[in-house]
Amino acid sequence: MDTILEAKHIHKAYANHKALNDVSISVPRGSVFGLLGPNGAGKTTLIRNINQITAPDSGEIWFDGERLQPKHIEQIGYLPEERGLYKKMKVGEQAMYLAQLKGLTEKQAMTKLKEWFVKFNIENWWDKKVEELSKxxxxxxxxxxTILHDPKLLIFDEPFSGFDPVNVELLKSEMMKLRDNGTSIIFSTHNMASVEELCDNIALINKSEVVLSGNVKEIQRQYRNHTYSLTYEGQEVNLQPLLPQGFEVLSSKPHKHHGFNSVKIQIPADSKINNLLTELVKHVEVTGIQETLPSMNDIFIKTVTK
Amino acid sequence: MKSKILLIIRREYMTRVKKKSFIIMTILGPVLFASLAIIPVFLMKVSSSKETVAVVDESHIFYNRLENSEKLVFTNVENIDEAKEQLKKGTYDLVLHIEKADSDKANPVALFYNKKQPGMDPISAIQKQLQDVLQNKLLMQTYHITTEDYNKIKAVRIDVKAQDVRTGEESSTAIKTGIGFISGILLFMFVVMFCTQVMQGVIEEKSNRIIEVIVSSVKPFQIMMGKIVGIAMVGLTQFVLWIVLTFGLVFVVGTAMASKFTQTEITQSMNIGTMVDPEVAGQIETTALIEKMLSGVGNIDFTLIIIMFFIYFIGGYLLYAALYAAVGSAVDSEADTQQFMAPLMTPLMIGYIAALMLVGNPHGTAAFWLSIIPFTSPMVMMMRVGFGVPAWELALSIGLLIAGFMFTTWLAAKIYRVGILMYGKKVNYKELWKWLRY
Structure with missing residues (x-):
């Protein structure tokens, strides 16, 4: 697979604790990579290593087929979790300054900023001071x-904190557009729902080590607990006594007005969905069935508290 | 990469120069400096209110011997009780009661006032007049010396002129002392003022959290140096503007006042300004003295002093600015800086106080060493420069200052790069020591 970023066996220790212990991640090009983990696990340290704010004690980081070098800074965009702006500076002036620090010329910065300000409908903020803006x-x-200089790799650390739902959607759609245009994104968050929605791959870091990594769908399948949700028509039926040993009804809920019921059933690990159906069709009119994969939230908690 | 540090310098410079406080300070500074020179003259003019003094002289020595002046008018009154009554009514401002003296002793004298206590000026003026009368009486009656002879004796004066053996130039030690004094103080003020701005800037970026954004595109060292250099340029801008505006203002107001007040009034006020004992110098002598001083000014190498001021301002500023930046990076808010400020302020204060105290002995051992050691050299060497310092001493002092700020910058950068990304940690010296070894 074509990778934009690869960190190999990264170690980083501070005076009295290990921040990263043999951490390896691989971010496929043009995908969204979720960097998960509880607070203090080492995510920020890893991100700072990628941004060359600090250097690892040992291990290698490869970016776009090369060893990570200072010149790559301009190809990475970073939105830190703890982020701020100069309060007394005007929005436009400040955006120009930050854009030029990322290597854009004054002219480029101006054209692009105007474009994006229109896109986000904030053109009239240009001359406002930051302290007049809401969070x-x-x-x-x-x-x-962060994204203005068209970086190959974007790193977002908790990007949605402080946004209202409307703007979260706006941001998500912009992120998806960027990804579709070939930008790779590292996305660090605690919001597991957005991980399922946005991420293709993840790495879960706990206590300085990668404890789980891979494709989101594969991980969910790996953590599957053989649970299916299904609906059937007619009167509610107590299914538990009718099913064979090992099949367990987790929940059952009638929807009287709509004339159907929804049930969650867990089947034995060695059984198949067809076995469940064969049993069910004897008793009820099944209208739909689907496997329920564990949420990333469950997987996160399960892995971290293990 | 180089252009990025320029971007930072430009931002640091522009945001500060455009601030209202900078513009206000730039305009207000010269007004303050100029008023230091002008106000004494002005006060002399406006404070000339007349006070009527009723004199009750029981010894009859002083009657008609007290001379009226611009500020004091003496009236003879026979009865003390009556005089006091009139004082209460407001006919007189003061009542001077001179009692008879026993034999050779001085007469007991009391000065009565009604609510408004007189200041030092009228009291010392009266005291001086009384003393003169007594002295004259004593001289004539006991030693048979006439007033004229006495004045001749008093007028005997000797001036010691400091003269350069090589150039034969004469220059005024008083002026050089003044320049040494002022440049030492100014340098201290400037260094503290702009170093504090560096520290506040670092704290602002850290508490704003913008540092996290910037540090991903620029190296911490570049951010720190950009800030330090940018603020140094603000300082130099302000300094140059102050010089230009101050001289302009003093010139304009001085010209205006010269036409309004007589030369004597101006020199009188300068007496006060320069702390020359007004008693010894008559008005004409003072004028001569001032003229001499002004001719001495011409012999002072102002170019050297101004160049040295720039060098020592920049050197001293760079030496301390890096350390101030390190302190700013280590704390979360300005309130936490106190524990680190003492070790920074102490050497600065030592230099400042030494510059003031050693101005009388600018070539002594203490002055020499303190003007060589980088942490105190900016203030102390500036004090010495006017008196003529051997080139090798200047070279050594400047060389050590450069080495000094390279060392402090290196040290500060190590603390800074860790500190700016460290939040919510109560930092102490042990912690700083750890950062140095990261």
Missing amino acids: GMAQKVQFIV
Whole structure:
């Protein structure tokens, strides 16, 4: 697989604790990579190593087929979790400054900023001071500045904190557009619902080590607990006594007005969905069935508390 | 990469120069400096209110011997009780009661006032007049010396002129002392003022969390140096503007005042300004003295002093600015800086106080060493420069200052790069020591 970023066996220790212990991740090009883990697990340290803010004690980081070098800074965009702006500076001036620090010329920065300000409908903020903006507004400006220089790799650390739902959607759709255009994204968050929605691959870091990594769908399948949700028509039936040994009804709920019932059933690991159906059709009119994969939230908690 | 540090310098410079406080300080500074020179003259003019003094002289020595002046008018009154009554009514401002003296002793004198206590000026003026009268009486009656002879004796004066043996140039030690004094103080003020700005800037970036954004595109060292250099340029801008505006203002107001007040009034006020004992110098002598001083000014190498001021301002500023930046990076808010400020302020204060105290002995051992050691050298060497310092001493001092700020910058950078990304940690010296070894 074509990878944009590969970290191999990264070790990083501070005076009295190990921040990263033999951490390896591989981010496929053009995908969204979720970097998960509880607070203090080492995510920020890893991100800082990728951004060359600090260097690892040992291990290698490869970016776009090369060893990570200072010149790569301009090909990476980073939106840190703890982010801010100069309060007394005007929005436009500040955006220009930050864009130029990322290597854009004054002219390029101006054209692109105008474009994005129109896109996000914030053109009239250009001459406002940052202290006049709400937190969400400032976040929009920061988002723009992060992606403005068309980086090959974007790193978002808790990008949605402080946004209202409307702007979260706006941001998500922009992220998806960026990904579809070939940008790779590392996305660090605690919000597991957004992981399922956005991420293709993840790495879960706990206590300085990668404890789980891979494709989201595969991980969910790996953690499957053989649970199916199904609906059937007619009167509610107590299914538990009718099913064979090992099959367990987890929940059952009639929807009287709509004339159907929904049930969750867990089957033995060595059984198949067809076995369940064969048993069920004897008793009820099945209208739909689907496997319920464990949520990333469950997997996260299960892995971290293990 | 180089252009990025320029971007940072430009931002640091532009945001500060455009601030209202900078513009206000730039305009207000010269007004303050100029008023230091002008206000004494002005006060002399406006404070000339007349006070009527009723004199009750029981010894009859002083009657008609007290001379009226611009500020004091003496009236003879026979009865002390009556005089006090009139004082209460407001006819007189003061009542001077001179009692008879026993034999050779001085007369007991009391000065009565009604609510408004007189200041030092009228009291010392009266005291001086009384003393003169007594002295004259004593001289004539006991030693048979006439007033004229006495004045001749008093007028005998000797001036010691400091003269350069090589150039034969004369220059005024008083002026050089003044320049040494002022440049030492100014340098201290400037270094503290702009170093504090560096520290506040670092704290602002850290508490804003913008540092996280910037540090992903620029190296911490570049951010720190960009800030330090940018603020140094703000300092130099302000300094140059102050010089230009101050001289302009003093010139304009001085010209205006010269036409309004007589030369004597201006020199009188300068007496006060320069702390020359007004008693010894008559008005004409003072004018001569001032003229001499001004001719001495011409012999002072101002170019050297100004160049040295720039060098020592920049050197001293760089030496301390890096350390101030390190302190700013280590804390979360300005309130936490106190524990680190003492070790920074102490050497600065030592230099400042030494510059003031050693101005009388600018070539002594203490002055020499303190002007060589980088942490105190900016203030102390500036004090010495006007008096003529051997080239090798200047070279050594400047060389050590450069080495000093390279060392502090290196040290500070190590603390800074760790500190700016460290939040919510109560930092102490042990912690800083750890950061140095990361």
